[in-house]
Each structure stands twice: as C-alpha cells, then as structure tokens.
Amino acid sequence: MSALLEVRGLNVVFSGFHAITDLDFTLQAGELRFLIGPNGAGKTTLIDVITGLTRPASGSVQFAGEELVGKREYRIVRAGVGRTFQTSVVFDELSVLDNLDLAAGFRRRMTGLLRRRHGISDDVASALDTIGLGDLADRPAGVLSHGQRQWLEIGMLVVQRPRLLLLDEPVAGMSRDERDRTGELMQSVAKDHTVLVVEHDMAFLRRFASTVTVLHEGRLLCEGTVAEVQADPRVQEVYLGRKERV
Numbered sequence: 001m002s003a004l005l006e007v008r009g010l011n012v013v014f015s016g017f018h019a020i021t022d023l024d025f026t027l028q029a030g031e032l033r034f035l036i037g038p039n040g041a042g043k044t045t046l047i048d049v050i051t052g053l054t055r056p057a058s059g060s061v062q063f064a065g066e067e068l069v070g071k072r073e074y075r076i077v078r079a080g081v082g083r084t085f086q087t088s089v090v091f092d093e094l095s096v097l098d099n100l101d102l103a104a105g106f107r108r109r110m111t112g113l114l115r116r117r118h119g120i121s122d123d124v125a126s127a128l129d130t131i132g133l134g135d136l137a138d139r140p141a142g143v144l145s146h147g148q149r150q151w152l153e154i155g156m157l158v159v160q161r162p163r164l165l166l167l168d169e170p171v172a173g174m175s176r177d178e179r180d181r182t183g184e185l186m187q188s189v190a191k192d193h194t195v196l197v198v199e200h201d202m203a204f205l206r207r208f209a210s211t212v213t214v215l216h217e218g219r220l221l222c223e224g225t226v227a228e229v230q231a232d233p234r235v236q237e238v239y240l241g242r243k244e245r246v
C-alpha cells in the first residue's frame with residue numbers, strides 16, 4: 001500500500017481558537033479508516049480542510065501527490081475526493097435512479113442532465129446494486145427511509161468515482177438493522193475505494209472498523225486497531241464520564 005492522503009503539520013485556527021494543532025495524518029490507498037474523538041475534537045474540521053471548505057492556518061494536505069490546500073472545492077472533487085454532508089443532498093421529487101444518474105452526470109459533464117436516457121450506465125447500475133436499492137429505482141427519493149436515503153447518498157458519491165470517500169457520521173439516527181447494512185455497504189465500497197469514516201458509535205466501530213484514529217482537542221491522540229485504541233488509557237480518559245464509553 002502507498003499513501004493516498006498525507007496531512008502534515010496541520011493547524012486550523014478559528015478567531016484565535018485552535019481547532020486543529022500540528023496534526024499529521026496518513027491514509028494508505030485502499031484503507032477503511034475510522035476517525036473518532038469526543039465532541040469538538042476536530043473531526044469535521046479535518047474533513048472540511050481536506051475538501052477545501054476550511055482553509056488551514058498552516059500545513060499541507062497531499063492527495064495522490066497533489067497539494068489540496070488552496071484549491072477550490074470543485075477542484076478537490078475533481079481530483080477524486082468525495083464527501084457526504086450531515087445535511088442531505090438528495091432530490092426528493094426525483095427517482096432513486098435519476099438522483100444517481102444526476103450525480104453520475106456531474107462526472108460525465110453531460111448536457112441535459114435531467115433528460116431521461118435509454119438504459120442506465122454501468123456505473124449507475126453497479127451503484128444501484130451496491131446500495132441495494134434496485135427495487136426502489138423508480139420510486140421518488142422522498143419515500144425512502146432515513147437509512148435508505150443515506151445509502152443513496154453513498155451511491156451518489158460512488159458514481160462520481162472518487163478515489164477517497166469521506167463519510168461524516170453515516171449511521172447517525174439509524175435503526176440497528178440499518179446500521180448493520182450500512183457497515184456492510186461501507187466494507188463493500190472500501191473494496192474499490194479508500195474510505196475515511198467519522199463515527200461516534202462504538203458498537204458500530206467494534207463490528208466494522210479495523211484501523212481507528214483518535215483525535216482529542218485538535219490533536220492526534222492515538223491510532224491502532226479497535227482493540228488497541230480501546231485499551232489505551234488516554235482514550236479511556238478522554239471518553240470517561242461520557243455516555244459512550246470505549
């Protein structure tokens with residue numbers, strides 16, 4: 001494996017408040033990595049920096065050898081970085097298939113994106129299969145359950161063929177069944193992509209995570225397997241007294 005993403009000496013400051021301090025973080029190509037940490041640890045801020053939403057005070061973010069800091073968001077998307085947001089980007093009135101097709105169209109840069117075409121592209125068919133929504137392909141996205149909607153969003157990312165997928169709390173608000181299916185979906189997506197998942201749910205991590213990075217107050221606290229991280233006294237200390245114990 002080789003490094004796909006290399007964050008070096010990252011500092012993010014909001015009006016004098018240090019949200020991220022001297023962070024080094026590396027993701028190897030093909031990894032499924034989980035990022036955890038108590039509220040305010042800097043997890044979303046790190047994703048915002050990688051995707052160009054937030055500009056760091058200093059440091060670099062190399063993606064496949066290309067510097068991302070200073071690049072506009074759409075250029076970072078084009079470079080192959082896709083993310084889900086906590087707010088939905090699905091169009092309720094459009095069918096599941098049209099939402100996927102529309103997302104794929106951004107990649108293909110087609111004109112007449114909403115024009116119904118004959119047949120579906122291989123990318124869209126394969127994404128539909130991966131997210132398990134084939135039976136609902138022609139239903140409006142508005143009828144989907146919360147979990148199905150999240151899967152559709154993941155599918156909408158996948159059809160854009162990113163090399164790196166950043167998923168911010170993908171199982172928040174899901175039922176147990178939906179969480180399990182999402183974990184399986186993530187593992188399936190991770191076969192062909194590098195995936196970084198921000199997640200709080202420790203039961204979910206224990207089941208689906210291999211390598212975990214822990215942030216605390218904007219700094220890297222530790223990194224390792226789920227078992228290593230859970231056994232680390234520093235991790236236990238920062239989570240102590242919180243609802244979700246490690």
Ligand SMILES: Nc1ncnc2c1ncn2[C@@H]1O[C@H](COP(=O)(O)OP(=O)(O)OP(=O)(O)O)[C@@H](O)[C@H]1O
Pocket residue numbers: 014015017019037038039040041042043044045046
């Ligand atoms: N735009 C901003 N302006 C000022 N402070 C900010 C801004 N964005 C984030 N912060 C602060 O930076 C710190 C890190 O926030 P961040 O959202 O990255 O944490 P997080 O680890 O994702 O937490 P959570 O699990 O609660 O989502 C927090 O103290 C937050 O209040």
